[in-house]
Amino acid sequence: MPTDxxxxxxxxxxxxxxxxxxxxxPDRAAWESMRQRLDNPSRRAEDVAGVLAEAVRLRSRVHxxxxxxxxxQPLLEEALQLSVQSNPRMxxxxxxxxxxxxxxxxxxxxxxxxxxxxxxxxxxxxxxxxLRWRWESFSTRKPYAEIVVLRSLLYRVEQVFLIxxxxxxxxxxxxxxxPEGAAETKDPEMVSGMLTAIQDxxxxxxxxxxxxxxxxxxxxxxxxLAYGPDAILAGFVRGVAPxxxxxVFQDVLDSIERKKAEALHTFSGDTSPxxxxxxxxxxxxxxxGKLEKPKSGSWGxxxxxxxxxxxxxxxxxxxxxxxxxxxxxxxxxxxRLEGEPGILLTHTENRGSKFYIAGLRDPLAAxxxxxxxxxxxxxKVEFHWEDYHSLVPRFVAQRRLTELQDQLQKRAFxxxxxxxxxxxxxxxxxxxxxSQIISLIQAATALGQTVQIEVRGNHDPVGTEQFNAVLSxxxxxxxxxxxxxxxxxxxxxxxxxEDLDKETCSAVREEERMFCRSASFRVTGRVxxxx
Amino acid sequence: MVGxxxxxxxxxxxxxxxxxxxxxxxxxIGVKIDRKDxxxxxxxxxxxxxxxxxxDDLAQLKVSHLRGASGYILVADGCRATSFDKAVExxxxxxxxxxPLPFVLVLNKSDLRDRWEVRAAAIAEQGWPxxxxxxxAGSGVNEMFLALAGKLME
Numbered sequence: 158m159p160t161d162x163x164x165x166x167x168x169x170x171x172x173x174x175x176x177x178x179x180x181x182x183p184d185r186a187a188w189e190s191m192r193q194r195l196d197n198p199s200r201r202a203e204d205v206a207g208v209l210a211e212a213v214r215l216r217s218r219v220h221x222x223x224x225x226x227x228x229x230q231p232l233l234e235e236a237l238q239l240s241v242q243s244n245p246r247m248x249x250x251x252x253x254x255x256x257x258x259x260x261x262x263x264x265x266x267x268x269x270x271x272x273x274x275x276x277x278x279x280x281x282x283x284x285x286x287x288l289r290w291r292w293e294s295f296s297t298r299k300p301y302a303e304i305v306v307l308r309s310l311l312y313r314v315e316q317v318f319l320i321x322x323x324x325x326x327x328x329x330x331x332x333x334x335x336p337e338g339a340a341e342t343k344d345p346e347m348v349s350g351m352l353t354a355i356q357d358x359x360x361x362x363x364x365x366x367x368x369x370x371x372x373x374x375x376x377x378x379x380x381x382l383a384y385g386p387d388a389i390l391a392g393f394v395r396g397v398a399p400x401x402x403x404x405v406f407q408d409v410l411d412s413i414e415r416k417k418a419e420a421l422h423t424f425s426g427d428t429s430p431x432x433x434x435x436x437x438x439x440x441x442x443x444x445x446g447k448l449e450k451p452k453s454g455s456w457g458x459x460x461x462x463x464x465x466x467x468x469x470x471x472x473x474x475x476x477x478x479x480x481x482x483x484x485x486x487x488x489x490x491x492x493r494l495e496g497e498p499g500i501l502l503t504h505t506e507n508r509g510s511k512f513y514i515a516g517l518r519d520p521l522a523a524x525x526x527x528x529x530x531x532x533x534x535x536x537k538v539e540f541h542w543e544d545y546h547s548l549v550p551r552f553v554a555q556r557r558l559t560e561l562q563d564q565l566q567k568r569a570f571x572x573x574x575x576x577x578x579x580x581x582x583x584x585x586x587x588x589x590x591x592s593q594i595i596s597l598i599q600a601a602t603a604l605g606q607t608v609q610i611e612v613r614g615n616h617d618p619v620g621t622e623q624f625n626a627v628l629s630x631x632x633x634x635x636x637x638x639x640x641x642x643x644x645x646x647x648x649x650x651x652x653x654x655e656d657l658d659k660e661t662c663s664a665v666r667e668e669e670r671m672f673c674r675s676a677s678f679r680v681t682g683r684v685x686x687x688x
Numbered sequence: 689m690v691g692x693x694x695x696x697x698x699x700x701x702x703x704x705x706x707x708x709x710x711x712x713x714x715x716x717i718g719v720k721i722d723r724k725d726x727x728x729x730x731x732x733x734x735x736x737x738x739x740x741x742x743x744d745d746l747a748q749l750k751v752s753h754l755r756g757a758s759g760y761i762l763v764a765d766g767c768r769a770t771s772f773d774k775a776v777e778x779x780x781x782x783x784x785x786x787x788p789l790p791f792v793l794v795l796n797k798s799d800l801r802d803r804w805e806v807r808a809a810a811i812a813e814q815g816w817p818x819x820x821x822x823x824x825a826g827s828g829v830n831e832m833f834l835a836l837a838g839k840l841m842e
Contacts, residue, residue, distance in 0.1 A: 323755060323756040324757070324758070325721075325738075325756060326736060344706065344723060347706075347723050350721035354738070358719070
């Protein structure tokens, strides 16, 4: 029976091919399979997929090799970008647990800061210091709130610790120059470890796994803590730390985390890679102290700045006090005038440097000038009075007395030439004059005054001087005696010869000389104004 | 430094370390941090010692305090076999938690050796670097720190 080999056409290559098949047959199949796997992209992908995760894990263990990370970085960035563009919600949902918490924390911190600022602003609102700050805000064109924060929060960051979060070991420590009397800086390494331990203690015991201890306060020292994935920044602050300090710390820590990410990941006790962080940490040694004392050379400027306005202020204050005092005196004077009988004030005011008083005044009323107190100068007051007759009883009686006096002093008795006897035709005057004198005495007595009436005898030019002197006295005594007879008190009447000081009668005609031969009356002894 | 309650961890280091913190920290927050500088060859190694409150039936060791440790000291009381068992248990838990880390076993109270309950065979069975110390006499303590620092530097 013929075999297949017998039936195949013979060829010079066949023996070689058979030999090759015998020698390499199994390997060729494997090679062929391998070639197909290499040539087939989908199979090659399957192979890589099977080992990719393990390969990446192995590569990532080599800390010093950053090639894989660098190769993946742009791909990851691009993938994230595409993911956000195609379905932003997915990434938002994934990040929400992180961002939501961070945003809540930021808002809480901001609100705390606002409340702190508001509280202090209210406390300072009505003080002299707040007025100074408002002036500074006005002159520097800065918001008032910023000035308040700058000037009111007194604090000093005394020490800053950069701590490796995983080990609690100190990476760097900076301290402000210790002022006199300040506490000594204790072993920073141990403080660093203990801070980490306390942080762990609080987190484990109180706050829950996701929270961090943000501030610790003891007396006037506050520890402000900021957290990054691999490091903690802790600042020891003396005084009242502003809320914004936490943000400053966090920004510095974020910057260090970015720059030193590799060193933080691979930290094994060598802190030298973090020496370059010292300037950033020193920048955290912030403080807001009391305002600096002015330099000695600025005394002139200070005197000009504060002294001159102070003097002006004092002068204004003095002028105001003097004006108020004078005004009060003038007002008191006006009130006194208003209480004075016979004076009615209608208007008072200040006219420039003078005080103006206008009103109605009875001529019998007291003289306002005489009422001026010594503290009010006469040249500083201007009066304007209109006359009127007051119905005050005293003034009415006074006017009646004056009227009676005037009437009496117009009366006279006429005599014949060379005679001292009251002519019969003149006797009818006696009763009338007598009653006038009695009324006058009564009116004066009612006013508390005492009057006396001089009865003067007069003569004409005829006759000798000696004769006429006797004649004039006789005429006066005759009239007096006649009036006493009618009831006029004798003590109130004085008979006198002609007044030598009086102009001598020089009448020539008889009609004129008749008026010179008389007895007339003059009222004396009145006490004007007596009560 | 870990070990059962009352094995003498704090007493062991009290005379040999620099400390600024009161020992009451141990009973309040469960840890006190000390510092020990040792010289290994030409290098000075600073050991930051976390003296952890001893574990007993009521208090469990805070695992968070072990995070980031470079090495540890297991302390047992030679006079109490249970403290050695606890040390073995703690070593296992720490290894599970942190992976293989350098450590030394300290059998304290060597001044009371005649009362020891811990068997030498049990110690040898573990194959750990072991130091016998006496906090009272101060013996073996510096050697122990030096050995640990050497292992950390390897």
